[in-house]
Amino acid sequence: MTGSGRRSVPSPSTPPHRPTRSSLRTRPGKRPRSLPLRGAALVTAAVLSGAAGLTGCGALQSFTGGSGGSRAPLTVMTWAPEDTRATNMPGMPAMAQAYARWVNSRGGIGGRELRVLTCNERNDSRAAGDCARRAVAEGVAAVVGSYSQNGRAFMAPLEAAGIPYIGGYGVSADEFTSYLSYPVNGGQAALLAGNGVQLAASCARVSLVRPDTIAGDQLRYLLNSGLSQGTRDTATDIPAAEDAGEYTEAAEQARREAGKRGGCVTAALGERTQHFFDSFRRLPSDGRAIRVSSVLGSVDQPLVDRTGGAHGPFEGAYITGWYPDAGDARWNPMKRVIRAHAFGDNRIDPADAGVQTTWIAYTVLRAAVESLGDKDVTPHRLSYTLNRGVTVDTGGLTPRLRWRYEDLLGMPGYPRIVNRDVTFQVVRAGRLVAQRQGFVDVGRTLRDVSYG
Known part of the structure; x- marks a missing residue:
């Protein structure tokens, strides 16, 4: 990123196709054939190229093991403006990626690999709409911990696809009116x-x-x-x-x-x-x-x-x-994740309210997904379980969060506020x-x- 002292972020890349276990099986009694030398070199190059692509902005986070991981992967998106003349929030997608590395190192969320897509919202209504349409095209289960002032541009595509918007930053009025928005602060x-x-x-x-x-x-x-x-x-x-x-x-x-x-x-x-x-x-x-x-x-x-x-x-x-001051001990779990899994990423500052909001939003996602047990995680199931009253403990960073009808403030213009x-x-x-x-x-x- 120019002019901000932060490192530039590579362009979004599409992760390479990974073969399934079934595609690597051989028939009983058959020894697998060795790859020709040229074919092996090409495969090695493709793997190395794919690994490099995974580190860029917009890339899916790779699953690094731990117990579990046998269930279908969980794909979500986080967007925020970067490289603009107004507000920039690069720490939010960076925090989402660090969270994915951390939770995947522990076996994912309920045994599911967490994959995070990121998108540059650019403080532009057209770009915000493009991010939302990309989320729909990629089949994400939710948009999590994101920043945008362009609520009208991004909420319509998400609502049409039934995709919940969990833990937006709180600058758009649409975050507090849409039935598919689950804010974590009062904006x-x-x-x-x-x-x-x-x-x-x-x-x-x-x-x-x-x-x-x-x-x-x-x-x-x-x-x-x-x-x-x-x-x-x-x-x-x-x-x-x-x-x-x-x-x-x-x-x-x-x-x-x-x-x-x-x-x-x-x-x-x-x-x-x-x-x-x-x-x-x-x-x-x-x-x-x-x-x-x-x-x-x-x-x-x-x-x-x-x-x-x-x-x-x-x-x-x-x-x-919205939250306790940055020196409060309740932020220590987030700080440990940043130290261990952000790899010196200077976009992430634990005192940044955007980074803090993304951490809380992913805490909500984790609680909602784990409440589903063995069920497939779909946008509909996520919104249903949040509407039905799953309660999220954020470790004292907010009050316990819950989005039942009776928990909503109901204030004109901001009816979805639950954290006052x-x-x-x-x-x-x-x-x-x-x-x-x-x-x-x-x-x-x-x-x-x-x-x-």
Whole structure:
């Protein structure tokens, strides 16, 4: 990947055909014929070429043994944008591939080899639709742990084929409306509502800088619902370009509207949040101490590290997240898998909210598949078992997850939310740590959102 410091990812490749056991059997009493020298060389070259192809983006993960493995392989897909001018999430497909290597080294999921296909969604509706259509063509059982803002483009093909969408990142409204979507967090809705609750306790006035997009239009209402829990005034809404290189004008307006005392500026611009706060800190000092804030996914530990840590613009910032902070011991199982099976892949950062979401999504997949026992894993059976109430324990990273009708929040625009919890974090000494222990349930705040 250019311009990001990450390694480039090879083009998708089709894995070589592997002969079945039956095709290698010989008739009783017959000795297998030796391959001619030239034929053996060609086979060896094909095997080596295929092995190299398996390491690339889009390749199927090979099954590496362990007990079991006698059942039909389980094929899924994970997609995310890479090499774009806006948000990039290469760690999500990379985490999916590492998860497959790990679970296959332990015998697969219930004796089934896990095969992971990946696709570059490119932050483009056409590419997102292409990824979904490829998932259908490849006969995947589910799309798992993926990122896309283009819900309308990808959900229609998945719904037509009956393929469940498990653990999306939470940036598309369609993830919280489609009957085949099984979200693991409350999405941007929960983050913005929670950010309002977090800021209401400390900020006299709030300026919100958000993308000038259809999805971005909803963020101010969500933030204001949280602010109202602390009887604060509504935030000043400042739309800004999602892919701008600098945000001086928006930064000046945000600081001006934050007021003379006790003001806060919060921004939710995805990957461009860094550019906004860089513009904000370059403004000439006016003597006011304005606290900055954001939500996880727009600001995370890797961004804090890249921008100077304790000496950067995010020191003291309030951050609202979905999950425990990255230093929490509950992430240790994921970190062990990354160390053992990611092979130094620098796309994967355990503090990245995308990587964390993919880990949780595959935890859901594993629980659902294992609940099927000896049955074949099909898209219909996966969605049926999730709808019937399989309960997923994520090791305390989220509440226990379940998607029965009575578990759904039922909020207009986001009826599929089942996880209403957020965490309040703060940057101290350059590290994102818990500002408040435990989870905060924002279900009531979400129900009270007014879009007037």
